[in-house]
Amino acid sequence: MDASGYGVLGVGFIFWFILVFVCLFVSASIAKKKHRSVAGWVILTLFLGIIATILLALLPTREKVVGSPGYFPTFSDEAVAGVSKKCPQCAEIVKAEAKICRFCGYKFEAKQ
Numbered sequence: 001m002d003a004s005g006y007g008v009l010g011v012g013f014i015f016w017f018i019l020v021f022v023c024l025f026v027s028a029s030i031a032k033k034k035h036r037s038v039a040g041w042v043i044l045t046l047f048l049g050i051i052a053t054i055l056l057a058l059l060p061t062r063e064k065v066v067g068s069p070g071y072f073p074t075f076s077d078e079a080v081a082g083v084s085k086k087c088p089q090c091a092e093i094v095k096a097e098a099k100i101c102r103f104c105g106y107k108f109e110a111k112q
Contacts, residue, residue, distance in 0.1 A: 020046070023053045035062040 023045050031041040036056070045052040084093045090104040100107050 020049060023050050027053045027056055030056050033061070034059060 024042055027041045027045040028038050030036075030053070031038045034056070036059070041052065041056055045056075048055075083096060085096050085098070085108075086092070087094055087101040087104060087106050089106040090101060092101065092103040094101055094103070098108065099110070
């Protein structure tokens with residue numbers, strides 16, 4: 001340990017470590033809000049640091065397109081896409097082809 005009390009690494013390393021951690025968190029948050037790959041941008045931020053965070057902040061927001069790479073559907077997105085539907089009685093998500101809700105037994109009207 002040296003005279004400063006911070007050991008061999010010193011204050012510079014601690015500052016660098018905190019800066020990288022903050023950049024990773026900020027990059028992940030921005031990537032999620034802009035519908036971009038969170039894991040990809042976190043890895044890129046590990047290599048480029050604050051430059052990747054600034055670059056990500058300048059990129060435009062992607063539209064949510066069902067089936068696109070990096071798109072993770074939510075229950076409401078699946079219902080809109082026709083993969084599933086919401087039961088009007090219990091509000092659970094069931095398959096679009098379901099005739100009876102598996103949660104509450106609600107009978108859906110037959111499509112014509």
